[in-house]
Amino acid sequence: MxxxxxxxxxxIGKSIASSLGCDFLESLHTIFPDGESEVGITAxxxxxDVVIVQSTCPMPDKRLIELVLLANEAKRQKARSICAVVPYxxxxxxxxxxxxxxxxxxxxxxxxxxxxxxxxxxxxxxxxNSESLKAFNGRMIVADAITPLANEVKKDLSxxxxxxxxxxxxxxxxxxxxxxxxxxxxxxKQRNKLTGEVKILEAPKDVDFKDKELVIVxxxxxxxxxxxxxxxxxxxxxxxRIVAAAVHLVMADGAYERMRGAGVDAVYGTNTIxxxxxxxxxxxxxxxxxAAIRSKAAPxxx
Amino acid sequence: MxxxxxxxxxxIGKSIASSLGCDFLESLHTIFPDGESEVGITAxxxxxDVVIVQSTCPMPDKRLIELVLLANEAKRQKARSICAVVPYxxxxxxxxxxxxxxxxxxxxxxxxxxxxxxxxxxxxxxxxNSESLKAFNGRMIVADAITPLANEVKKDLSxxxxxxxxxxxxxxxxxxxxxxxxxxxxxxKQRNKLTGEVKILEAPKDVDFKDKELVIVxxxxxxxxxxxxxxxxxxxxxxxRIVAAAVHLVMADGAYERMRGAGVDAVYGTNTIxxxxxxxxxxxxxxxxxAAIRSKAAPxxx
Numbered sequence: 001m002x003x004x005x006x007x008x009x010x011x012i013g014k015s016i017a018s019s020l021g022c023d024f025l026e027s028l029h030t031i032f033p034d035g036e037s038e039v040g041i042t043a044x045x046x047x048x049d050v051v052i053v054q055s056t057c058p059m060p061d062k063r064l065i066e067l068v069l070l071a072n073e074a075k076r077q078k079a080r081s082i083c084a085v086v087p088y089x090x091x092x093x094x095x096x097x098x099x100x101x102x103x104x105x106x107x108x109x110x111x112x113x114x115x116x117x118x119x120x121x122x123x124x125x126x127x128x129n130s131e132s133l134k135a136f137n138g139r140m141i142v143a144d145a146i147t148p149l150a151n152e153v154k155k156d157l158s159x160x161x162x163x164x165x166x167x168x169x170x171x172x173x174x175x176x177x178x179x180x181x182x183x184x185x186x187x188x189k190q191r192n193k194l195t196g197e198v199k200i201l202e203a204p205k206d207v208d209f210k211d212k213e214l215v216i217v218x219x220x221x222x223x224x225x226x227x228x229x230x231x232x233x234x235x236x237x238x239x240x241r242i243v244a245a246a247v248h249l250v251m252a253d254g255a256y257e258r259m260r261g262a263g264v265d266a267v268y269g270t271n272t273i274x275x276x277x278x279x280x281x282x283x284x285x286x287x288x289x290x291a292a293i294r295s296k297a298a299p300x301x302x
Numbered sequence: 303m304x305x306x307x308x309x310x311x312x313x314i315g316k317s318i319a320s321s322l323g324c325d326f327l328e329s330l331h332t333i334f335p336d337g338e339s340e341v342g343i344t345a346x347x348x349x350x351d352v353v354i355v356q357s358t359c360p361m362p363d364k365r366l367i368e369l370v371l372l373a374n375e376a377k378r379q380k381a382r383s384i385c386a387v388v389p390y391x392x393x394x395x396x397x398x399x400x401x402x403x404x405x406x407x408x409x410x411x412x413x414x415x416x417x418x419x420x421x422x423x424x425x426x427x428x429x430x431n432s433e434s435l436k437a438f439n440g441r442m443i444v445a446d447a448i449t450p451l452a453n454e455v456k457k458d459l460s461x462x463x464x465x466x467x468x469x470x471x472x473x474x475x476x477x478x479x480x481x482x483x484x485x486x487x488x489x490x491k492q493r494n495k496l497t498g499e500v501k502i503l504e505a506p507k508d509v510d511f512k513d514k515e516l517v518i519v520x521x522x523x524x525x526x527x528x529x530x531x532x533x534x535x536x537x538x539x540x541x542x543r544i545v546a547a548a549v550h551l552v553m554a555d556g557a558y559e560r561m562r563g564a565g566v567d568a569v570y571g572t573n574t575i576x577x578x579x580x581x582x583x584x585x586x587x588x589x590x591x592x593a594a595i596r597s598k599a600a601p602x603x604x
Contacts, residue, residue: 028403028404028405032524033524033525033554033555034359034360034362034392034524034552034554035359035360035361035362035363036362036363036392036393036395036396036408037363038396038405038406038408039405039406039408040403040404040405040406041404041406042404057336057337058336058337059337059363060336060337060338060367061337061338061339061361061363061364061366061367061368062363062364064363064367065362065363065366065367066363068411068415069406069408069411070406072406072410072411072414073406073411076406090336090338091338093338094338094340101330101342102330102342102343102344103330103340103341103342104340104341104342104343104371104372104374104375104378106338106340106341106371108374109370109371109374109375109419112374112418113370113415113418113419116414116415116418117411117415222334222335222336223335250336252335252336253335
């Protein structure tokens with residue numbers, strides 16, 4: 001097996017190669033003045049099982065094209081198999097069509113495109129919607145990035161309680177609660193099928209946040225809007241310290257400031273996306289990914 | 303037939319729809335805070351012959367992904383045929399492997415990817431290397447953008463002479479010379495097969511640039527380096543006024559200033575790529591593209 005770190009592998013490639021005890025190669029990478037990427041595989045891969053590590057944030061389109069180019073190059077060089085480790089998979093949230101809007105369900109096309117490029121196995125972490133990933137015409141392995149993240153949060157809190165900002169994040173809250181040995185709940189919401197708008201239907205009323213250290217968990221933080229909404233609710237209901245934890249720190253411009261402004265005391269995440277370590281506690285999930293590759297089977301989600 | 307203007311159609315879609323007298327639609331387009339594009343086709347296209355217009359510069363990767371998403375959406379909606387008008391095709395210059403470097407020949411992958419997305423016909427202009435475009439597993443039509451560009455240059459010059467900066471651009475120089483009714487030549491160069499480095503082998507010695515208005519022509523201007531080299535040579539050999547003309551004004555940062563600094567008096571180009579009209583005379587090539595679609599056959603190059 002040969003692990004190739006793509007231009008946005010974020011060091012995970014090197015770590016998993018060392019963890020798996022296999023060969024490692026950094027891909028050739030240049031960005032030309034016109035904005036085009038040049039990539040290349042500078043060692044022969046014919047007959048080899050190749051693992052390409054490439055996260056797809058920031059610059060999702062550039063990182064996806066680079067992954068397609070690298071995978072297709074491995075295919076042309078007659079690699080025996082091509083596995084793509086995509087710790088954060090861009091376009092995962094574009095998983096529904098809203099009739100009024102007429103938007104494309106992009107994640108299906110992205111998965112088909114990666115498969116077309118020669119990728120037969122994919123490894124990712126905390127997918128936004130596991131159901132849509134089933135459309136991938138190959139093996140999809142989900143590495144357990146949630147447990148190491150929860151373990152990191154555990155170090156800092158003594159009276160935790162876990163809150164999922166919506167039902168989709170409930171499986172993450174459940175796993176966190178197991179690790180932290182505490183209770184958990186979620187906020188009921190509804191998304192308008194026509195417009196995509198989200199409305200809070202019902203907030204959890206059966207729990208007492210008073211004096212609790214609230215851990216708001218989600219698969220990703222993008223603008224921070226979802227976390228802010230949950231934090232405001234938690235504060236209004238007497239929560240003490242509030243922290244936010246998400247596997248993928250997409251962190252669009254202003255996300256950190258927005259959360260801090262809503263009283264989020266600390267942010268926890270992983271290295272599926274490069275992010276400022278001074279602003280968030282980040283956990284390396286290379287071991288979880290290496291374990292997923294070793295097992296060649298999807299770990300349980302909860 | 304329905305013409306859909308993609309996010310970077312640069313107005314060409316609307317013009318060709320009007321020229322072809324067919325229906326027109328602008329695609330849905332949003333860029334999310336995390337950098338992902340959302341696209342969509344907001345009218346039914348089932349059973350229709352769809353033409354999607356999308357140039358791929360600047361932001362080549364984003365524009366390519368958007369094109370893939372749009373084409374695949376038309377395919378899902380069961381369009382009868384999908385034609386992509388890509389006035390400027392990114393990655394065209396990555397058409398050779400340099401052994402020492404180990405780079406991927408990206409243009410082949412890009413062409414396969416567009417075909418996979420459902421595109422069976424492509425229309426482009428002044429391709430960097432027509433030979434490599436033959437790899438496209440569908441119909442490839444080259445619109446004649448050179449003649450309208452040469453006609454624009456003709457308006458401003460009285461004693462022209464055409465110079466191709468290398469042999470690849472010779473077919474453009476020949477067509478320009480026909481339109482301008484003047485002579486033409488080229489600078490002999492050699493590209494190192496291992497490193498990709500370019501060396502001037504021989505400059506044209508059999509022609510007199512004295513008091514001529516020199517038109518340096520190429521398929522594209524990226525950093526401007528090739529034009530600068532040719533302009534310096536032309537000045538050293540007594541040329542009077544020097545202008546540069548290229549179909550694709552990629553114009554990487556500093557390209558304009560670099561050429562002006564080397565004594566290039568004016569820049570001519572087309573609207574295959576959006577560019578500052580105060581800096582370059584730009585010709586609309588919508589009619590040439592509409593003609594190409596109408597003919598459904600490649601116009602001659604020279």
